[in-house]
Amino acid sequence: MLKILRHLTRREWLFVGVSLVFIIMQVWLDLKLPDYMAEVTLLIQTEGTTVSDLWHPGLMMLLCAVISMVAAIIVGCFAARIAAGLAKRIRGMVFDKTISFSLAEMNHFSTPSLITRSTNDITQIQMIVAMGLQVIIKAPILAVWAIIKIYNKNLEWTAATGVVLLLLVTLILILVLVAIPKFKVIQTLTDNLNRITRENLTGLRVIRAYNAEDYQLRKFEKANTEVTSTNLFVNRIMALISPSMMLLMSGLSVAIYWIGAYLIQNANAVDKLPLFSNMVVFSSYAMQVIMAFMMVSMIFIMLPRAQVSAKRILEVLNTSSTINDGEHAIEGSIEEIQFNNVSFRYPNSEQNVLTNLQFTAKKGETIALIGSTGSGKTTAIQLIPRFFDVTEGEVLINGQNIKKFNQKALRDAIGYVSQSAFLFRGTVKSNVMYGSKEDRSMWLQEVISIAQGTEFVEKMENSYDAMIAQGGKNVSGGQKQRLSIARAIYKKPSIYLFDDSFSALDYETDRKLRSALKETTNDAITFIVAQRIGTIKEADRILVFDQGRIVGNGTHDELMVNCETYQEIAYSQLSKEELEHA
């Protein structure tokens, strides 16, 4: 928790300092009240006292209460501001960190957990800082000050207060010790609930198509019940705390007055009045002491939960990306990319997904990757933008290991179209120009035309400014792919990575798109992952993947002669006549 507080700014520490002054003022005023109360009690009991005699202590009591209230409001405002500021900063830091993570770290934390950490967990921190500032600082000052006030006043009363305090501390300890282990469980269960909710929402169509609502509902209910019952358990324990404390507080009051009654009964007539006044004052102070301990107990209740949250947030902040950024810029144009004996294994996996890949791609060339599903094509091209780093061997650009290059420069040179096309909420324009600083409207229309998207985009309401829903839900799969391809072309990159990006296009659009693309990609290195022979037949070179190895490397004609795996794929898609005729 303290490590999280290191992220407070100087200005916020200054606010903490100012709050401290107001808290001390508040405590002093709260403890001043019983003194005036004692005065009033004495005056009332004294013969000949008139109402006007009570004006002064009465007004002072009112003044103390009002100023104390104003001080509490000021501290509350500062606390809210400090807590909200800190939460905003940490949310930003967690977001920045998450953005910097490689896919390995994303897999390690999982998306739902990262969402819970940057929302729910940060809210816990915000709450403890907002409340804690008022309570953590106030409680000890109030406790010590109030104890000093009652110390040595009366042995019996002090003993009664001591016993109640002991009971209070024991009670808090027992309850908190039972509840603490559950806090971590609650956060993990919330991650789980988040995961299932996400799955339900994103997979809604599949769920409906398979009539799997009941199955999903059962999964959701299980997670929901787990979170609810754990929360109930903790809250029931917490619910016990407040009434138990009230009971102890009232018990102490009764005890003080009971003891007082005996003391007064046995005292001389002269001492009776001061004893009565002392009893009223002592009872007020004792209540303040108990209040202070109650505040401390609130900290004990909230702190463990915030502690768990702080730990989860720090875990994210202290995790460095396994992909270390290089320092060099890419000088000149990219002439070639070489995979030099590359092998790769996913983190937490024991088997290689890619083994000894060896090939070179030169500027202007189109390299196609084909092979059965799961043969490692996607993984291979994901090594170029360094979504993952190779396990063995090296990927070289212009003869230099890509690890030496600055990641931003490297990714600036790459136009990547992922296997499942992804669109952001916004407009056609904002999606195509995504990440680009320059607004080149003419180029925008041209790239959409190359991607064969002009017709459907111009039919949309507001055409290039047409709204795109989150995840591109309001456009078809093929339209999504075409806009994603346009996004890659807009960058004018030196390396194109098309990961099965033509799969949702009909043959005619696929052919037209590739021929328009050819002119644009003349000066670039283009990688195309595809399942259809038709999409890659004209590639300068085709790499045939089988179980993570390249089992064929050549043109379509060469592979039709010398690569059995390629022939199998080709004949499974087209007849002998079609292949020969084409």
Ligand SMILES: Nc1ncnc2c1ncn2[C@@H]1O[C@H](COP(=O)(O)OP(=O)(O)OP(=O)(O)O)[C@@H](O)[C@H]1O
């Ligand atoms: N994040 C991951 N963690 C662990 N293993 C993975 C991960 N992603 C993919 N794999 C495994 O790596 C292997 C290669 O997957 P990859 O997606 O590269 O194949 P592919 O040839 O592109 O398949 P497809 O044509 O179906 O997209 C598969 O066996 C898959 O199970």
